[in-house]
Amino acid sequence: MNDKILVIISSGDKGKVITGLMYATNAIKYTWMGEIKVVVFGPSQALSLKDPDIQAYLKELVEKLGYVPDTCKYIADSEGLSKGLSDLGLNVVYVGAVISDHIKRGFIPLVF
DSSP states (O other): OOOEEEEEEOOSOHHHHHHHHHHHHHHHHTTOSSEEEEEEOTHHHHHHHHOHHHHHHHHIIIIISOOOOEEEHHHHHHTTOHHHHHHTTOEEEOHHHHHHHHHHTTOEEEEO
């Protein structure tokens, strides 16, 4: 049985972003799966800097659970978001290869 999940948060819709972050947070907190990776990608990046509810979930992941999500450097740099996302505790990297490598390693992508 595969117990590796790749949670990709890419929506610009707050409800979808919160749902994905809630799942990722609880899956990590309660060890529902063997490995969980989180990538904040696309429209969710800008939304993360604007919305305090989303920031609270990210803060819980980083500060309380010690998990640092990856976020897309290309989009962040293009939209002037890199510093803000880094300040939230996210790892600003080129995520195309990261996502591909996780899938090659057997992670099942869940996209929100």
